Amino acid sequence: MGEPNSSTERWADLGDLLRRLRRQADLSQRELAARAGVPQATVARIESGRAVDPRYRTVERLVRAAGGQVRFDAGPADEAHRLPAPVPHDELRDQAGRRYPAHLDVWEVREPKDWPGAWWAEWYNLPPEKWPLPLPPATYEVNREYRDRRREAEWVRASVTVRRVTGALAATSWRFVAELPDGDLVGELRAHEQSPHLLWGGEECPEKREIVIDGVLVAAWYRGLGIGRRLVEALVNELRVAGLGVVQALTQEPGTSFLLACGFQLEASRPAALKLNLTASATRWRSVSAGRPPPR
Known part of the structure; x- marks a missing residue:
């Protein structure tokens, strides 16, 4: 040495x-x-x-x-x-004043959801004075599979890049992709531009151009890492530069909660989402085709 x-x-x-x-x-x-x-x-x-x-x-x-x-x-x-990197949590100590295991990932516990031992807090919304157990200053996960997933998730957050795809698309189409350093595609957003006057009539107004999000997709394993939000933010930033002021989307859960978290607001004046169950409505359609009124 x-x-x-x-x-x-x-x-x-x-x-x-x-x-x-x-x-x-x-x-x-x-x-x-x-x-x-x-x-x-x-x-x-x-x-x-x-x-x-x-x-x-x-x-x-x-x-x-x-x-x-x-x-x-x-x-x-x-x-x-060169010396290995320092242990990032070496300054933390448990209730007995001991260091936490060097090879594990340790994080501070600020509320019950930060502590894997607080299984009771996942289902019950308890105020601090009613917590059945005191929270430790920090915690860690012994399970290596869980820890490896956590470390990989942190690496993905730091490594993924978002870019706009241009060239092969129409000028009124928008596509953004999220990629890992090796080029592996982990997320995608597609949108297109529409003119409101074609839908609602009236004179065309360039200042009221709108974008409709066709879809935000993130590979299953990479969900919950903020990739979808980064795709939406990239679109919004590009639209601000292009002078477009409105983004529309039609979605259902969990997409609704996701877009609300990204700053979208529910638009009650827009058309409703409709669904036709072909199996359940087969009798109704046969009745109509036979000239008889559908059953009520």
Whole structure:
């Protein structure tokens, strides 16, 4: 473990380095101890700073088991030898003053929905004074599958880009797509322009051009990550630049709640959404075709 070449890369103690390596390798203390062939208590003592002078052989085995390298030269630190990123939640402590597991994702608990242990809060809207359990300062999820999905979701939020597709569409058509860095399409919005005077009569007024949203689609796994909202925001920003002031949409739940959250308002004066159930109305249509009035 060589001397870093800048103060920002200087690590304060072996325990901090070991926690960084464990998080990078996604290993718990128990898993790292098993790989290195040392007791878990030894790992805990080193990370907490209670191991005053650990043996070199023990340190070497732990570092190598976590994917690190032991170096003695003090040369420039290249990319291959940079220190792992700090544990993001190292400043948080539980009720007993202990650090949370380095390899897990830890977040602060501000209300019951932030705490997986608050199953009672999902179905009951209780005021704080009636909460059956006190909320911890922070929490984490042990289930690795859940944690991996959470980490991937955070990566998607940070990596997805939204752009307008032009060239192959008519000037009065609008299409936006949401893509991952590899080009994988995860969301799409389509809309078209309409002239209100063609629907309601009267003189054509360029200042009253409208856009109708044909659909906002997001791949099933990527829903709930804000991609749909970003598609709508991209459309709205483009329309402001183009001078269009009204966006119309016809939808049903959950699309209605989604568009209301994006700032849309219900337009009661517009035509209603109608539905024809062909199976249930088969008798009615046969009666009409036979010249008899439909049943009431």
